[in-house]
């Protein structure tokens with residue numbers, strides 16, 4: 106459904122993505138793991154049209170979206186939850202979620218989706234009138250994911266959703282990601298540092314190093330791959 | 342711990358004030374104390390001035406620091422008086438028995454104003470109203486769009502010169518020039534906005550400032566068309582179905598036009614705040630990355646705010662030209678932009694009543710204190726500093742309105 110074909114992205118003279126090629130099937134959870142600065146966030150930013158690539162193509166549903174503007178890509182159902190919980194600090198939880206549905210007009214459906222995200226994260230329901238900026242880090246991450254869901258994504262891009270969360274919450278977030286994928290058939294592209302959890306959650310995985318894909322396999326195989334174990338799973 | 346700072350007398354504060362007074366006397370020494378008599382080549386030492394400065398500096402600094410300490414102490418506590426007042430205000434507001442007569446009285450006073458006061462007062466009030474519109478317009482750009490704009494007077498000039506030039510060369514009537522002035526300012530806003538809005542913060546401020554100056558300089562130097570520094574004079578006041586109104590009548594008419602324009606502006610700004618664009622702008626101001634991820638077109642939103650805000654300056658400019666019957670490039674300099682900016686900041690960014698109050702205070706105080714013309718700017722600067730330290734949100738801060746449509750889960 107979504108394909109990168111030889112995509113190269115630059116920041117000025119620095120090449121951040123080098124001939125990136127990857128593919129995501131509908132209904133899959135695909136994870137992209139790699140060290141700091143490998144280019145994972147850049148991959149998502151390129152896909153979202155924030156940092157357009159210098160060469161290569163991005164194909165979504167047989168359509169070339171390489172040079173679409175961000176708002177158009179969001180309209181097509183590719184929704185990113187950016188790294189580092191970019192929530193609106195002075196808006197309430199509810200208002201944050203409403204903005205997630207900014208491009209939608211189906212009031213009744215929006216209401217249903219609101220109830221749905223509240224069922225996923227009951228903590229948010231309790232705090233719906235609290236200012237976003239006063240939520241705890243974990244709650245902000247829940248809010249960021251929920252706000253992404255409010256846009257009714259076909260493809261949900263998650264950039265390090267477990268960043269800075271307590272182990273128990275990390276577990277809960279990954280469970281919820283699986284749940285979202287199962288219940289709605291949402292395709293999920295998951296960028297993670299927590300390789301172990303990410304690979305247990307995903308169907309397929311890509312390993313990235315300095316802008317290049319060095320490994321691509323099913324998540325199961327990657328979990329037992331020696332290279333991955335020594336470099337990302339901290340095992341011997 | 343004993344709240345030392347609350348005491349009126351405090352040794353530390355006294356020391357700070359003494360240092361302050363000393364510093365002040367050193368800094369002002371050359372201009373306040375030394376006076377050279379160039380005829381006799383003698384120096385006059387005005388020691389009296391020095392004493393005055395030391396005393397004033399000491400007291401001023403002491404009071405200033407005392408107020409600062411008081412403010413810090415009170416930060417935690419809630420302000421009882423303020424809460425009671427705002428509660429009372431809310432109750433009165435929602436009580437129809439009070440609301441209706443008050444509203445009727447206000448409308449009556451506004452309507453009858455030209456007949457119960459002098460022509461001079463009406464004229465000043467009209468100017469104040471023009472600045473209300475300017476403030477509200479700039480507020481769309483700064484308060485709503487979060488874009489620091491320092492060249493707003495240029496758009497005011499576009500409106501004024503639209504009418505002036507159209508009248509001079511084509512004898513176009515005020516009523517046709519009015520929408521055209523707004524339109525041209527809007528288009529000029531788009532034109533300037535497209536390249537400029539890619540910049541942020543300080544850079545945007547500098548570039549808008551430059552654009553404002555460029556326009557003023559063009560108006561100043563394009564003599565054959567714009568009349569150069571002399572500008573264009575003998576622009577007719579607003580007409581009224583061809584009836585000869587005399588001077589008094591047309592001044593009153595201008596006043597009513599401005600009242601109407603203020604009302605319309607307030608309605609439009611209100612609607613804009615609640616619209617999709619308003620929501621998008623609010624989101625964008627808080628977090629651009631997140632707003633973009635929500636599918637908000639950042640460039641389009643900024644451009645809309647910029648051009649819409651400029652449009653109001655255009656309208657105001659046409660009325661200004663008709664009111665003063667003369668336009669010169671000097672009336673649209675940087676100072677003008679800064680004044681409008683101050684009105685917005687002083688009154689309370691994003692707050693409509695705040696801007697109303699800001700514009701009135703500014704224009705009316707300035708006008709009636711012409712005697713102190715020399716010190717006006719000095720006083721104004723001092724007031725601004727005091728405001729920013731003690732009331733940074735402005736006189737009437739904006740109350741964030743909720744725009745949630747959904748009811749609590751059933």
Ligand SMILES: Nc1ncnc2c1ncn2[C@@H]1O[C@H](COP(=O)(O)OP(=O)(O)OP(=O)(O)O)[C@@H](O)[C@H]1O
Pocket residue numbers: 116119121139140141142143144145146147148188298
């Ligand atoms: N705006 C930018 N300007 C210049 N260089 C950038 C910019 N953003 C990222 N880079 C560089 O591009 C490279 C890839 O960065 P990216 O953010 O994609 O890494 P990442 O894989 O997401 O890392 P992390 O796991 O630490 O988030 C890094 O070397 C980074 O310094």
Ligand SMILES: [Mg+2]
Pocket residue numbers: 145146147188264
């Ligand atoms: Mg990253």
